[in-house]
Amino acid sequence: xxxxxxxxxxxxxxxxxxxxxxxxxxxxxxxxxxxxxxxxxxxxxxxxxxxxxxxxxxxxxxxxxxxxxxxxxxxxxxxxxxxxxxxxxxxxxxxxxxxxxxxxxxxxxxxxxxxxxxxxxxxxxxxxxxxxxxxxxxxxxxxxxxxxxxxxxxxxxxxxxxxxxxxxxxxxxxxxxxxxxxxxxxxxxxxxxxxxxxxxxxxxxxxxxxxxxxxxxxxxxxxxxxxxxxxxxxxxxxxxxxxxxxxxxxxxxxxxxxxxxxxxxxxxxxxxxxxxxxxxxxxxxxxxxxxxxxxxxxxxxxxxxxxxxxxxxxxxxxxxxxxxxxxxxxxxxxxxxx
Numbered sequence: 527x528x529x530x531x532x533x534x535x536x537x538x539x540x541x542x543x544x545x546x547x548x549x550x551x552x553x554x555x556x557x558x559x560x561x562x563x564x565x566x567x568x569x570x571x572x573x574x575x576x577x578x579x580x581x582x583x584x585x586x587x588x589x590x591x592x593x594x595x596x597x598x599x600x601x602x603x604x605x606x607x608x609x610x611x612x613x614x615x616x617x618x619x620x621x622x623x624x625x626x627x628x629x630x631x632x633x634x635x636x637x638x639x640x641x642x643x644x645x646x647x648x649x650x651x652x653x654x655x656x657x658x659x660x661x662x663x664x665x666x667x668x669x670x671x672x673x674x675x676x677x678x679x680x681x682x683x684x685x686x687x688x689x690x691x692x693x694x695x696x697x698x699x700x701x702x703x704x705x706x707x708x709x710x711x712x713x714x715x716x717x718x719x720x721x722x723x724x725x726x727x728x729x730x731x732x733x734x735x736x737x738x739x740x741x742x743x744x745x746x747x748x749x750x751x752x753x754x755x756x757x758x759x760x761x762x763x764x765x766x767x768x769x770x771x772x773x774x775x776x777x778x779x780x781x782x783x784x785x786x787x788x789x790x791x792x793x794x795x796x797x798x799x800x801x802x803x804x805x806x807x808x809x810x811x812x813x814x815x816x817x818x819x820x821x822x823x824x825x826x827x828x829x830x831x832x833x834x835x836x837x838x839x840x841x842x843x844x845x846x847x848x849x850x851x852x853x854x855x856x857x858x859x860x861x862x863x864x
Contacts, residue, residue, distance in 0.1 A: 535565045535573040545582065560599050561585055591616055592623075636674045637661050656743075663744055667737035668730070676734075679723045680748060687719045695754055704761035710849030713761035718786025726784035735759055768846050772839035777832055782825050792817055793851035800855060806862035815863040818852075 542549045555561040561582045565573040574582070581602065588598045593616065601612055637657050664673045680687075694712050702709055717731070724730040738745040739759065742752040769778065796814055804810055826832040840846045847854065 534576040534579065535567070536579065537571065537573060538563070541574050541579065541582070544579075545586070547582075547586075555582070555585070555595075558595065558599070560595060560602075592619060632672075632674060633661060633665075636664070636677075639674070639677075660743055660747060663737070663741045667733055667741070667744075676724065676730075677748065683719055683723050684749070687716065690715045690719065691750070691754060694758055695751070698754060698757045704757065705764050705845055705848070707848040709761050710765065710845060711851070713758060713765060714786075714849040714851070715790075716758060717762060717765075717783070718790065721783030721786055726782055728778060728781070728783055731783075735762070764845055765849055768843035769839055772842070773832075773835055777835060780827055780829065780832060781836075782827055785821060785825055788821060789851050792821060793853070793856065796852065796856040796859070800859060806859060811859070811863040815860050818860055 536544070538549055538552050541547070542552060552561070556563065561578060563572040563574045564578055565575040567573055584602060585595075585598055588601065589595070593601070593612070597612070668676065690712055694709070694716070697709050697712065704710075704713075720731045720734070721728070724734065735755070738748070738750065738752065738755050745752045745755055773781075792814075795817075799810055799814060822833060822836075826836060840850070852860075
């Protein structure tokens with residue numbers, strides 16, 4: 527004896543209860559031709575058969591992957607979209623969504639840190655608006671630079687730049703000209719810290735300085751005095767003008783600005799040998815000269831032509847020699863070593 531299975535025919539209410547979708551959603555799918563009930567009851571009501579329900583499950587599965595209803599409709603209709611192409615599109619969109627979510631999280635974390643470091647007595651609304659404005663300023667001047675990371679590294683370097691700032695403030699108060707050796711050495715120290723913080727990217731350093739000049743609230747947020755920065759900027763501008771008379775923008779970009787701490791240590795060791803009246807023929811002197819040549823080669827990224835340009839710049843521009851840690855006596859000592 528054969529048993530005939532009863533065809534699956536469900537009303538829109540039955541389908542809504544079984545799938546968790548609303549009747550309104552099912553009616554919308556019907557209206558756009560995505561999933562339409564294809565069976566009829568004896569009284570003429572439209573019913574969903576097994577194939578309709580199967581298609582509905584396919585729609586739900588594809589929708590969970592982030593596909594639009596329009597794309598799903600084309601795919602189910604066999605509209606020429608290869609499955610792999612469809613999935614690759616979704617992977618690209620998913621990656622984009624992740625990047626956007628990370629950027630949003632970065633912005634919110636920066637805003638939170640800004641508010642946490644603000645005045646607790648300030649009004650909640652005004653503090654929030656000020657924080658949002660500060661965030662927008664950072665994003666305008668330092669797009670794609672990882673602002674929280676840069677600010678964090680700047681705060682971590684406080685022990686290095688704060689004494690330099692204090693010494694510069696004394697010079698500014700005494701109205702010491704920015705082209706003097708004293709101020710130029712401090713300006714070079716400041717640049718060394720900034721280049722270390724910003725990974726040797728002079729473009730980022732200049733953006734950072736421009737931001738503080740045009741938006742003083744960012745300077746205050748970074749723990750800096752805008753007036754002192756104006757004085758410092760004049761000193762650095764004098765150095766940069768001297769360099770630009772001999773090196774073009776590409777040359778400047780090629781210089782490795784992360785070696786400042788090593789140059790400082792080198793100069794300290796050289797001054798120690800001078801103070802001890804070390805002979806230029808001594809092994810220590812030869813080792814110091816080898817270290818000097820290595821630092822110079824790494825500074826110009828082993829570009830002999832750039833090294834020659836830099837040598838001419840330092841020979842022709844006294845202001846560059848003023849600010850460099852390798853003093854004139856130390857340079858003379860190195861020239862005598864073999």
